Amino acid sequence: MTELLAKPPLRRLLITIAVVAVIELMTGPPGSNTAPTAGFKGSFAEHASFFGLFRTQRWVLFLFLALVGWGIVMVWMTNGPRVRVTLNKWLVVPRKFTSTRPVRWGVLGALLVVAVLLPHIINSPFWQAAMVEQIAVYVLLAIGLNVVVGFAGLLDLGYVAFYLIGAYTAAWVTGALPLPPLFNHALNPFWAIPIAIALVMITGILLGAPTLRLRGDYLAIVTLGFGEIVTIFANNLYGITDGSLGSKLIPHPSIHLGPLKYVWGLKPVPYYYLALGFVVLFLIVFSLLEHSRVGRAWTAIREDEVAAESVGINPLKYKVMAFAIGAASAGFAGVLTASQSNFIFPSSFTLTFSINILVLVILGGMGSIAGVVLGAILIQTVTEWLNNGQHWGYQPSDLYIYLGALLIVMMIFRPAGLIPSKRRKREILLSEADHENSHMDEVLLGDDT
């Protein structure tokens, strides 16, 4: 029996069935504490139709899908490498073409034009609002977190804290908090943008200077706690933040500079352009940084901190820089959210939010700016589509199940992300190649591969 199970085809079949059963459970109906088995029963026994083709119990349908999936896996296992080689042969010419400078600039320009025209193409008010609140804000957060996680290789699980501080800064300078604003003079949220960015960068330095000496996993847990603490304070300091009541009556931003007068109102599209402007600004700054001395220092620290230190790089200095610079875009995103929606509640800045942003970075590809932007747009669009209307019994609380599963799947199958950064990909491949060359590790692995 065990020998039979150890045979690759049967093993893969069992794994496929197990994975499909988990997917069944994830997508099935919910249970409750009074009927804990209802969800399980429903997930397997409930009837479902396969794109209207045939109607059967879910377990039959999913077993069918598992078998199909297994077939694909088996074919891929024998023919995959060959297909990959052929594909690469075909892709060499287009890759050479797309990697030339004029083509890249052309593509970037075309994407910018599309981004500018997008609100005029999409007329649905739902999607116009989603483009600001759900996509632009998340893109800003993802590219910021990418500086910390992707460039410098520091796992920050409390990134939401910077977003919260940005949002509360907007409320503070406009006089919407019990805490009186600077010089007792309420400002326009537009001026909150530089103040918020400066403030989150200072917070980043203050948090980073003591904690960034710690090893990677300790840092993750400390930043996680930091995110929680900031939320606890925002939730309880009634004299400063109005506590759990949240801050209301944050005005919309406006500009009054001589002849230049503009007021952002209730409509989402003007906010979209404001956000787009800042996204482009941050993208330019971050990609210039990536290819500068600082970016190379980050890479060096990420790959081998001791080696980096031995060639004269001060790891702490560059890590703190990454923290502060990465926080900047979150600070702006906070101001944008606060001033557009007029109100903020501490309960919307949770750890879940930090993880959500982390998923965007991981899916796109740590350290790859294009990948992260794509990942953020992709996930947020799908999420909004799922939230907007009924789709296969999806409920908003299910989202985090899928995101959690996505993190595991990405780490197992494509750790460098959808559009890997070249450096990252090489790092991972090198570490795995090292592994194959070492005889000792084969011993460590055992023989049940």
Add this chain to the structure above:
Amino acid sequence: MGAFGHYLLAHLDTLKHEFWALFVGGVANGLLYGMIAVGYTLVYGVLRLINFAHSEIFMAGGFAGYFVMKALVGASAPSAFASVGLIVLGIVAGGVAGAVMAALLERVAYRTLRRRNAPRLAYLISAIGASYFLFNLAGKEFGHIAVSTPQPYINHAVFHIFGAPVLMYYIIILIAGVIMFIALDRLVAKTRLGRGIRAVAQDAETASLMGVNIDRTIAITFIVGGALGGAAGFLFAMGTGVVYTMGFVPALKAFTAAVLGGIGNLRGAMIGGLILGVFEGLCVVFVQAAYIDVVAFGILVLVLLVRPTGILGERLGRSA
């Protein structure tokens, strides 16, 4: 200064009156933290990684125990004999659920990456993903609202120390905790399995040359830590009830306890748990309840910055 002095004096007076009651509660909490912390410490010992999904092992134990109690505890209070039986059954159910969860976790989120020799960051991310997946799935299957566990005992004061009542619940935690700790300590110090765990913790490559099956040892380490974490989950659930997010805060505190005692060090995890539990219990006098988590976390940061090896030091595999 005067105002602060008055504040301090007034609170010190409260502390004097409440000390023993808070102390007893703190010890019980501390034992629970210690039981969870053991899971972090064991895994850290063999893999040098923090198991970010340990909170969900704790939650699995809590839910398993909850469902067993819900099925078996009737409306009337059980007899003393039945009470003991039910509690043992709950602990076993919690422990088994925790162990199974830990084994699955190791298989899916850790071993697949270990095969590829993935960078450390990948383990952290896959464990965080597993944690999110698990507790949100639990929320979907068992509902998103908190419920209290039917109690298989009468929670009266059994005796008093210095006028402070010692509740039945605390006695149960004390007995269960002490038994489990002694058993674990002996397991790691005296058995062949424990020797394997210690050998892998000291030097995995050499241990494998000496005939220790690394994969198996790592899996068993997860299972042992998971069993204790799951049992702690049930004990916690008896007092506080269950909800899908129940693992987060106790696990964060248990991690603090593990670091406080010296991560990788079993006795350190226990001592760290007790110190944190008592300290936190006494802090109730000085700070609002909402900030208790901030205090625990402040301790973590302080320990990491001032003495990252903890009170007893990192004694990976040296002895128990």
